[in-house]
Amino acid sequence: MPGPTRRQALGAAIGIAAGGALVGVTSASADTVTAVTSSEGSAPGRTGSPGSFDEVFEGRRIQGTPAEAHADAHAHAHAGHTGYRVLIDGRELPVMQHGKSGWSSTINHYERFATPLEAARTAVISLKGAVVVPFDPTA
Numbered sequence: 001m002p003g004p005t006r007r008q009a010l011g012a013a014i015g016i017a018a019g020g021a022l023v024g025v026t027s028a029s030a031d032t033v034t035a036v037t038s039s040e041g042s043a044p045g046r047t048g049s050p051g052s053f054d055e056v057f058e059g060r061r062i063q064g065t066p067a068e069a070h071a072d073a074h075a076h077a078h079a080g081h082t083g084y085r086v087l088i089d090g091r092e093l094p095v096m097q098h099g100k101s102g103w104s105s106t107i108n109h110y111e112r113f114a115t116p117l118e119a120a121r122t123a124v125i126s127l128k129g130a131v132v133v134p135f136d137p138t139a
Helices: 006-040 116-127
Strands: 053-057 060-066 084-088 091-093 095-097 103-105
Touching: 053 116, 060 116, 084 095, 084 116, 091 116, 095 116, 103 116
Parallel strands: none
Antiparallel strands: 053 060, 060 084, 084 091, 095 103
16 A cells, blocks of 8 residues: 655645644733733723723833724724724824734734734834834825
8 A cells, every 4th residue: 555645745744833833823822812801901891892001011102992982083084993092102003803803903914912902012012113104095
């Protein structure tokens, strides 16, 4: 009986490597979700909704408020960028909620985060001291 072909062996090796990487990412995400959720808290009477936050992270001021707190300021908002407002040093960082799969920002739009605070912290790290540039989809 002939053994597996090179293509089958390579496919199996890639599958095992991808599975191992997925397990590592999942366990790291679970640790981060627990830590961020416990430190951020929720607004009273709203389960699962992130509350407001205001903190200094790596020398940058990060602020976040739910949509109800700034509904009048979002008359110019574009679809998908409403629901939560995040500011880094007073400049808006557009964030978007992806149902139950988490949050993303314009800085890290291919990554999902458990909360807007986690997305903002990661954006601060990614910016490496640069300022947030206003997002204009018509430009």
